[in-house]
Amino acid sequence: MTADGTTPDTGPQARAGALLRLPKLWLVPTVLTGLLALLLSLLYMGGIVSPQSELRDLPIALVNGDRGKPLPGQETNLGTQITRAVVSDGAGGKAEWRTLTLRQTQDQLDSDRIYGALVIPAGFTGSIAALTTTSATSRPTLTVLTNPGKGSLGSSLASQIATAAAHRASLTIGKQLTSSAPEADPTQKLLLTDPVSVTTRVGHPVGSHSGLGLSAFYYTLLLVLAGFMGGNVISNGVDTGLGYADNEIGPWHTRRPTVPISRTQTLLLKMAMTAGITVLSVSLVVLACVGILGMDATHIPLLWIYSYCAALAVGLGVQAINAAFGGIGQLVSMFVFIVLGLPSSGATVPLQAVPGFYRFLSHFEPMRQLSDGVRAILYFDARGDAGLARAWTMIAVGTVLALVFGFVMTSYYDRKGHKRLTPQPA
Secondary structure, three states, X not given: OOOOOOOOOOXXXXXXXXXXXXXXXXXXXHHHHHHHHHHHHHHHHHHHOOHHHHOOOEEEEEEEOOOOOOOOOOOOOHHHHHHHHHHHHHHHHOEEEEEOOHHHHHHHHHOOOOOEEEEEOOOHHHXXXXXXXXXXXXXXXXXXXXXXXXXXHHHHHHHHHHHXXXXXXXXXXXXXXXXXXXXXXXXXXXXXXXXXXXXXXXXXXXXXXXXXXXXXXXXXXXXXXXXXXXXXXXXXXHHHHOOOOOEEEOOEEEXXXXXXXXXXXXXXXXXXXXXXXXXXXXXXXXXHHHHXXXXXXXXXXXXXXXXXXXXXXXXXXXXXXXXXXXXXXXXXXXXXXXXXXXXXXXXXXXXXXXXXXXXXXXXXXXXXXXXXXXXXXXXXXXXXXXXXXXXXXXXXXXXXXXXXXXXHHHHHHHHOOOOOOOOOOO
C-alpha cells in the first residue's frame, strides 16, 4: 500500500470469465453446498414430516373415578370396563396410558410429564343406567384434559387419542344398552346407541401470550442463536483484532499488526469475552420478549440467570469447536447446536412422534436440554421435576465439556508447535 492509501499496480489481474473455466475452483463450493442442502432437507423434514405414523407411547393419564355398582348381569362397573378396554388397546401403540388418580393426574399435568388425560367421572355407571329409565336428564360425560404447555401439536395429538378412546367406549356401551332395552322407542334408541358425550377442557392452562405453548421453543431458539452467533462474532472479531484475519467492510480493507499469542491464550481470551458480552445479549433478549412484546413469564430473575447460563454454555461450545476445527468450526457448531438440535428438541413435535434417530439425539443435543428448562420456568412454575433440574445439570455438563475439549485441543496444538499462520498476499 502506498503512502496515499492506494494499492500499487502489480500487473495483469485475473478475469472472472477465465477463472470460471477452472474446475478446481468449482469443486469444493459445489460439493459442500450440495451436501448441505441435502442434509438440511433430510434432517429438518425427517423430523416433522410424519408425526402420526411415527407416534409411539405418548404419555396420557386415564382416571377412573367411577365407584358405582355394576349394571345387572355384569361383574364390574362401566368405569372399570372402559379402563381395561382402553389400557389393553393402547391406541395401537401410539399412547402410553397411565392409570392414575385425579390428584396424581393433575400433578403430572403440572410437572410436564403427560400430554393429556381421559377422566371417567364419579357415578358414571349410575348415570348410564338412568338412560334406560324416564329419570334421565342428560347424557353422561367423559372429560378430556389437555396440556398446552407441552406444545400445541403434542397436546392436540393426546386430545385426539383420548377423544377417540372415549367415542369407542360410548359405542361399546351403546351396544350393551340397546340389547338390554329392546322395548325402547326410536328416540330413546338413538340416545342409547351413542350415550356418552365427550367434553374437552384445559388441564394445565398457559397464558394468552404464550404462543399456544410455543413461546418456550422460540425463546430457547433465541438463546441458542444468541450463543451461536455471539460466539462466532466474538471469535471473528478477536482474530481480526489480533491480526490473524483481514477486516473488510465494503471497499475498506484493514489489517492489524499480528499479536504473538498462543492458541490456548487466544481461546481463553475469546471465552472470557463471551462470558462478558453474553450478559448484554441475554439481557436484551429478556427485555425484548418479556418487557416489549409482553411474553407471559414468571420467575423473571430465575429466567434471566437460566438464560445467561444457557446462552453462555452454547457460546463456550462454539469457541471450543472453532478452536479445535479452525476454518470449518462454524459449520461444525452449526450442525451441533442448530441443525441437529431443532428436530430433536421435542419442543414443537413430541419426541414420541419423531423417528428413533432424533429420539437418540435428544438425550444429549443441547437444544432439547435447554428447552426443557425454559418450558419448566415459563409454564410449570419452575418445578425441578418438570425438567428444570435436569436442564441445569446438562448445562453444567455442557460447560465443562466445552472447557475441557477446547483447552485440551489448543494445548495439544501448542505443544506440537502448530502456530497460527498469517496469510500473506500472493
